[in-house]
Amino acid sequence: MRYLFSLLMVLGFISCDSFSKKDIVSVEITPVFEDSLSIRAISPVDETKVWFAADKGIVGLIDGKTPKLATIKYEDSLLHFRSIAQTKNAFFVLSIANPGVLYKIGYNGNEATNIEEVYLERGEKVFYDAMAFWNDSEGIAMGDPINGCLSIIRTKDGGNTWSKISCDNLPKTEAAEAAFAASNSNISLVGTHVWIVTGGKRARVFHSADKGETWEVFNTPIIQGQAMTGIYSVDFYDENLGVIFGGNWDNKTFNEGNKAITRNGGKTWDLISNGKGPGYRSSVRFIPGTQGESLVAVGSPGISYSPDQGDSWTELSEEGFYALEFVNDSVAFASGQHKISKLVFRK
Template sequence: MRFILVFIAALVFVSCNKKAEIEFNSVEITPVFIDSLSIRAIQPLDENRVWFAADKGKVGLIDGDTPKLAIIKYGDSLLHFRSIAATKEAVFVLSISNPAVLYKIGFNGTEATNIEEVYTEKGDNVFYDSMKFWNEQEGIAIGDPVENCMSVIITRDGGNTWEKLSCENLPKVEKGEAAFAASNSNIAIYGDNAWVATGGKKSRVMRTADKGKTWEVFNTPIVQGQAMTGIYSIDFLDENNGIIFGGNWEDKAFNEGNKAVTKNGGKTWKLIANGKEPGYRSSVKYIPGTEGQGIVAIGSPGISFSGDGGKNWKQLSKEGFFAIEFVNDSTAFASGNNRISKLIFKR
């Protein structure tokens, strides 16, 4: 009898600790904004409102059926934006290429109140890729190397001023190593941590555990060696568990070495679903409230879903997008060529 009771208790313990798989069978896609733009950076506020930053100098807030838009010029030039981040009182947009210009847009909860230029960087190799905030005061943006390290700028005062970190305090890059400004998602934030995914001829993960003061870098098994190979997107569930996704932009069907997970904060990575669909994707996100079991990866070839932590995947739609950001456990916004759409995932 004692053996039976112990055996039953062990079964209960195992079953309670096994994470339940998540199942979505379809996705409802509803356009909420149509324009002749390339939109790679979005920041939802709730189920009805989403900020975006795009090319042709255009930024805006989609409020239900109402787009509130602005065109930002630097001198006579229209800037191209691929980075966006938000705090309670402001939205920040950062342009690619030379010059890189970062704007702080005041926000009162309903309308933009003012636009202020808070950082500018000029140089032939300047190219910023993504931006995130740890909290209301501290944020980070990442760009391609201009010297022998990735470009990293940090704010500690709510985005009013930004300082570029010295290469003396950052890992050295390898030849041909940079990052992809594909979906504003080659940075992941959790707690005081930030992880930065690189790509190109070398594809690695940089990590800071103290909001940018110190850094380390880790190798990955992701496909690399060419200009358009590597990690395009990174997301973390907590300080230990994360996922990276990418592939070869020039061979989007190639599905080997394009997705991996870590269980130790990025120190080591293990390939998942290797040689299986999906291939190239530009943005990956854990679905909120699913304990890391639900994952969505999107890109120009379509929308893919895993309900078991990335072991198995299925394609929910062939409609292509660049970026995805979740609002809750079934609703997200996605952006791509000429549009932003609301996505409702259904069981």
């Protein structure tokens, strides 16, 4: 009887655990900012505040529904921003195209305190795509290839100074291999690791286990070979489990070869729900607190949700967005053409 009781207790715990996870059934979308901007880079502070970087030189903090905006010019030109990152006391925005200019924006918890130029790069092929920080001291940004390698810059002093990694220390890129500045999610960081994704002629994953000191590159089964095909977004849950998402921007409904998962740190990738589920998406994220099980992907065609690491998908909304960033397991911000919205996921 004692053994039977123990068995029943174990089965009871398993049964209770199996019902503890509730799937998302809907999303509530509340606009918090609308303007004539293309907004591809957001960084939430909490459930009520989110920083963003956009075109037309606009950088802003949305506090509730109150926008605090700044216009940044370099010389006489309005810059276009698609990269943003934060540390404890500052935010960073990085412009696309020539010149690439990186600004540090001081933040006191309520508003910007100062704006300082901390990196400048000129060149016909300069085009930076994404940026992220490991901690309050160390950060990294990536851009399209120049002289046969990706453009990768790093900081080790809280973003006050940045230096570019030499092509001698990076894997070679192929002709017409580049990246997409679609959602500031070409980079994923976990621990000391960084993963960077590409598209175009090749769709590959560049990886460093030591914060950019040494590098390796992995092939993927993601659709590639045309200018707008490839990987648009990457997210890692831990040092082993990661997901990549993209597709063909010119054929957004095509859902073959556009999403894949790794369980060995990016060395190999397996397609998920191939020929099923969503087509092109520009940003994918693991939902916090779901142990790497649940995903949300957004793109101009809508919002898609998977409860099982991409095996199955539910379309939550046809409203289109470019970028997605979670605050917690039920609240996120998303940005798109002319808007930023708060997303609340209902279970």
